Amino acid sequence: ETGVTQTPRHLVMGMTNKKSLKCEQHLGHNAMYWYKQSAKKPLELMFVYNFKEQTENNSVPSRFSPECPNSSHLFLHLHTLQPEDSALYLCASSPDTSGGYNEQFFGPGTRLTVL
Amino acid sequence: DAKTTQPPSMDCAEGRAANLPCNHSTISGNEYVYWYRQIHSQGPQYIIHGLKNNETNEMASLIITEDRKSSTLILPHATLRDTAVYYCIVKGTGNQFYFGTGTSLTVIP
Numbered sequence: 641e642t643g644v645t646q647t648p649r650h651l652v653m654g655m656t657n658k659k660s661l662k663c664e665q666h667l668g669h670n671a672m673y674w675y676k677q678s679a680k681k682p683l684e685l686m687f688v689y690n691f692k693e694q695t696e697n698n699s700v701p702s703r704f705s706p707e708c709p710n711s712s713h714l715f716l717h718l719h720t721l722q723p724e725d726s727a728l729y730l731c732a733s734s735p736d737t738s739g740g741y742n743e744q745f746f747g748p749g750t751r752l753t754v755l
Numbered sequence: 756d757a758k759t760t761q762p763p764s765m766d767c768a769e770g771r772a773a774n775l776p777c778n779h780s781t782i783s784g785n786e787y788v789y790w791y792r793q794i795h796s797q798g799p800q801y802i803i804h805g806l807k808n809n810e811t812n813e814m815a816s817l818i819i820t821e822d823r824k825s826s827t828l829i830l831p832h833a834t835l836r837d838t839a840v841y842y843c844i845v846k847g848t849g850n851q852f853y854f855g856t857g858t859s860l861t862v863i864p
Contacts, residue, residue, distance in 0.1 A: 682855055732798075742846070743804065746799045749797065
């Protein structure tokens with residue numbers, strides 16, 4: 641509904657697995673974001689991409705590896721995760737990252753469970 | 756860091772207006788006030804934003820005080836589907852929307 645889709649919607653993985661989350665936006669935006677939302681906690685910004693270039697990494701562990709091949713697609717590659725990484729992972733997009741008015745549109749999220 | 760203060764929870768009777776307050780006493784001149792909501796386990800949904808003037812759209816109205824230190828989101832006729840966590844966000848030129856813990860609104864039948 642928002643023009644931002646995420647797959648898969650649910651993912652269960654072991655600590656030794658490698659998986660990827662995918663986000664796609666159909667809004668013609670140039671900025672994309674990954675957020676993490678743990679249970680009963682505020683959203684935490686993880687990564688920001690603007691025109692395919694990473695502009696922000698909020699001290700995210702290296703077991704999370706983002707990739708932005710073009711302005712419409714954003715991936716989050718996961719490897720050797722820990723159970724505490726279980727959370728709702730949200731993708732968002734905005735026209736760009738400049739200016740005071742810059743509404744972000746969110747996808748539905750991927751519910752990740754690490755066993 | 757949080758720039759806004761919201762009550763943790765509120766109740767509202769179905770069909771009545773829901774008035775959600777937000778304090779942002781340190782807001783600067785170029786910062787916008789945004790409101791988002793998040794229904795359980797879904798992505799946040801944009802509601803409305805404003806800079807100085809009051810704003811209205813099909814979802815809600817935003818009333819910003821003249822000194823811009825506080826605002827109120829008004830849902831004119833709350834329905835059960837409006838039960839959600841509502842976030843008031845102040846954002847300038849930076850990338851990040853800081854969502855804080857928001858106000859959990861429960862609409863009661």
